[in-house]
Amino acid sequence: MSTNENTTATSAAGADRSRGKAPAGERVADWADGRLGIYSLAKANMRKIFPDHWSFMLGEVCLYTFLIIIITGVYLTLFFHPSMNEVEYHGSYVPLQGQLMSEAFNSTMHISFDVRGGLLIRQIHHWAALIFLAGMFVHMMRVFFTGAFRKPREVNWLFGFLLFVLGMFTGFTGYSLPDDLLSGTGVRFMEGAVLSVPIVGTYLSFFLFGGEFPGGDFVARFYSVHILLLPGIMLGLVVAHLILVFYHKHTQYAGPGKTNNNVVGMPLLPVYMAKAGGFFFLVFGVIAIISAIATINPIWTMGPYRPDQVSTGAQPDWYMGFSEGLIRVMPGWEINLWGHTLVLGVFIPLVVFPLVLVAIAVYPFIESWVTGDKREHHILDRPRNAPTRTAFGVAWITWYMVLLIGGGNDLWATHFHLSINSITWFVRIAFFVAPVIAFVVTKRICLGLQRRDRDKVLHGRETGIIKRLPHGEFIEVHEPLSQEQLHTLTAHEQYVPAQIGPAVDENGVKRKIKGSAKLRAKLSKAYYGEDNQIPKPTVEEYKEITSGHGHH
Numbered sequence: 001m002s003t004n005e006n007t008t009a010t011s012a013a014g015a016d017r018s019r020g021k022a023p024a025g026e027r028v029a030d031w032a033d034g035r036l037g038i039y040s041l042a043k044a045n046m047r048k049i050f051p052d053h054w055s056f057m058l059g060e061v062c063l064y065t066f067l068i069i070i071i072t073g074v075y076l077t078l079f080f081h082p083s084m085n086e087v088e089y090h091g092s093y094v095p096l097q098g099q100l101m102s103e104a105f106n107s108t109m110h111i112s113f114d115v116r117g118g119l120l121i122r123q124i125h126h127w128a129a130l131i132f133l134a135g136m137f138v139h140m141m142r143v144f145f146t147g148a149f150r151k152p153r154e155v156n157w158l159f160g161f162l163l164f165v166l167g168m169f170t171g172f173t174g175y176s177l178p179d180d181l182l183s184g185t186g187v188r189f190m191e192g193a194v195l196s197v198p199i200v201g202t203y204l205s206f207f208l209f210g211g212e213f214p215g216g217d218f219v220a221r222f223y224s225v226h227i228l229l230l231p232g233i234m235l236g237l238v239v240a241h242l243i244l245v246f247y248h249k250h251t252q253y254a255g256p257g258k259t260n261n262n263v264v265g266m267p268l269l270p271v272y273m274a275k276a277g278g279f280f281f282l283v284f285g286v287i288a289i290i291s292a293i294a295t296i297n298p299i300w301t302m303g304p305y306r307p308d309q310v311s312t313g314a315q316p317d318w319y320m321g322f323s324e325g326l327i328r329v330m331p332g333w334e335i336n337l338w339g340h341t342l343v344l345g346v347f348i349p350l351v352v353f354p355l356v357l358v359a360i361a362v363y364p365f366i367e368s369w370v371t372g373d374k375r376e377h378h379i380l381d382r383p384r385n386a387p388t389r390t391a392f393g394v395a396w397i398t399w400y401m402v403l404l405i406g407g408g409n410d411l412w413a414t415h416f417h418l419s420i421n422s423i424t425w426f427v428r429i430a431f432f433v434a435p436v437i438a439f440v441v442t443k444r445i446c447l448g449l450q451r452r453d454r455d456k457v458l459h460g461r462e463t464g465i466i467k468r469l470p471h472g473e474f475i476e477v478h479e480p481l482s483q484e485q486l487h488t489l490t491a492h493e494q495y496v497p498a499q500i501g502p503a504v505d506e507n508g509v510k511r512k513i514k515g516s517a518k519l520r521a522k523l524s525k526a527y528y529g530e531d532n533q534i535p536k537p538t539v540e541e542y543k544e545i546t547s548g549h550g551h552h
């Protein structure tokens with residue numbers, strides 16, 4: 001091609017040439033932009049601001065452990081055989097040589113002793129699952145105690161709640177896959193619960209297990225549920241959860257310059273992405289270290305599952321412990337109706353189990369109904385400033401912990417040389433009493449802390465320095481708070497309780513007041529009534545005290 005022809009080329013191409021070729025990265029990006037519109041997407045989101053606080057890293061812990069579980073899970077699928085066909089063991093673990101076991105157990109033994117890196121990956125999968133659920137628990141508590149579930153984030157709270165419940169069941173199905181004596185006992189426990197359902201219990205159990213327990217199907221069925229169905233739904237929910245976090249923008253703690261209409265923090269790119277990436281590797285690293293040095297679920301010590309055997313000290317993973325507790329402490333009631341046995345000792349716990357969980361799901365809706373607050377909230381509460389909510393949260397945790405103690409009653413008995421019956425009775429009583437005590441105590445503590453905040457704002461921080469005045473009096477020097485501290489301690493709003501309104505209308509006719517309105521007014525008083533919040537200092541009070549009179 002001659003130079004002459006070159007100059008007659010279209011002007012656009014000519015301009016390109018005169019600038020030289022764009023770098024490869026830019027050309028790839030241009031190519032993608034032409035097809036996916038990534039530039040406008042990036043422009044809108046790259047500088048998105050994320051507020052910074054350690055407690056916001058808990059959601060990240062959930063996300064990263066979930067990813068680690070998926071990555072390690074895929075590796076395990078390469079070697080795990082989800083089959084209950086009986087085989088004879090000929091692997092490298094000598095004590096079990098020649099024993100009959102299911103292929104599932106055999107392949108998990110193979111993963112643990114003969115596959116390169118198999119035991120480490122298996123342990124990472126299991127440890128990550130435990131930390132994933134613990135992470136969700138604590139993340140949920142962070143969201144709860146700070147009131148981050150309020151409008152507009154109620155739907156995201158529900159997504160989170162579903163993730164928590166599905167996570168529990170995914171963990172349970174995974175735990176059951178190796179078909180060892182411990183997990184088999186867990187599945188047997190589940191079968192017992194299914195059998196206790198009136199009328200359809202037996203049918204349900206036969207349907208689930210493909211016949212009489214344990215049958216030959218459940219590992220294969222649990223397998224599809226464990227690696228495909230539940231994680232698939234969870235993945236979709238996690239994406240939806242994060243999209244909503246993005247869409248609503250993140251909440252922030254009260255502080256100078258932070259309002260309901262802005263977000264103060266770091267841009268997503270590069271700062272937040274770099275931090276998040278680093279944190280992912282940190283989480284992965286810590287889990288890898290734990291998994292490299294701490295044994296989890298050593299199935300070779302338990303042996304393969306046999307329905308006629310039960311191992312002692314059998315415990316589910318921690319997140320299932322509360323359901324175990326419900327059954328262990330329940331009296332073994334049984335009644336006979338028209339020739340059918342109703343095992344209340346198992347059926348009642350089976351009904352209470354979802355109730356413990358549903359209490360979490362519905363809380364945001366109950367609170368907004370009680371308080372009548374329909375506004376958006378992007379500034380987080382300090383737990384002490386919402387004493388009733390905080391007290392409910394602590395009562396729920398107490399309830400959960402009491403049940404966990406019940407779930408491990410045998411371990412408490414053997415470790416602390418206690419009678420198992422005393423522990424059972426302790427848990428039975430504490431199930432009803434402990435949450436109430438926790439509620440009352442927490443509320444008092446919150447109000448005490450509110451009082452302290454009020455004192456601090458009005459009188460400053462107690463320095464611990466004692467001075468003697470010329471006339472002999474001793475005083476403690478109080479140091480005034482900085483403007484930032486003053487702002488943070490007084491930024492919260494205080495509400496008046498919802499009122500029912502007058503009992504008669506303007507014509508003197510008695511108004512009909514619905515029972516629900518009365519209940520709401522009562523509950524609202526419990527949240528915001530006189531004894532349930534300490535009035536924050538007013539500007540006048542502050543001015544009067546700091547203007548000289550009465551100032552220490």
Ligand code: HEM
Pocket residue numbers: 055056057058059060062063064066136137139140143148149153156157158159160161163164238241245249250251252
């Ligand atoms: C797979 C499990 C989960 C993942 C990966 C996840 C991830 C995240 C991330 C990364 C954030 C933003 C950072 C933070 O505030 O920590 C977040 C926020 C949030 N999460 Fe989760 N979460 C999960 C489970 C839950 C659960 C169990 C709940 C509650 C029941 C929940 C409710 C929320 C709410 C309401 C927000 C918004 C908080 C705010 O803007 O302050 N999440 N989640």
Ligand code: HEM
Pocket residue numbers: 066069070072073074076077080108111122125126129132167170171173174175176177178226227228231234296297
């Ligand atoms: C939230 C998601 C998940 C949780 C909580 C979870 C939890 C578990 C647990 C506790 C076990 C028992 C491990 C042991 O033997 O000690 C297990 C086993 C297993 N999981 Fe998962 N898992 C999840 C997702 C997945 C995914 C996505 C896959 C595959 C793509 C997978 C594949 C497997 C396999 C093949 C086994 C059996 C092998 C074995 O027991 O070592 N898991 N899972």
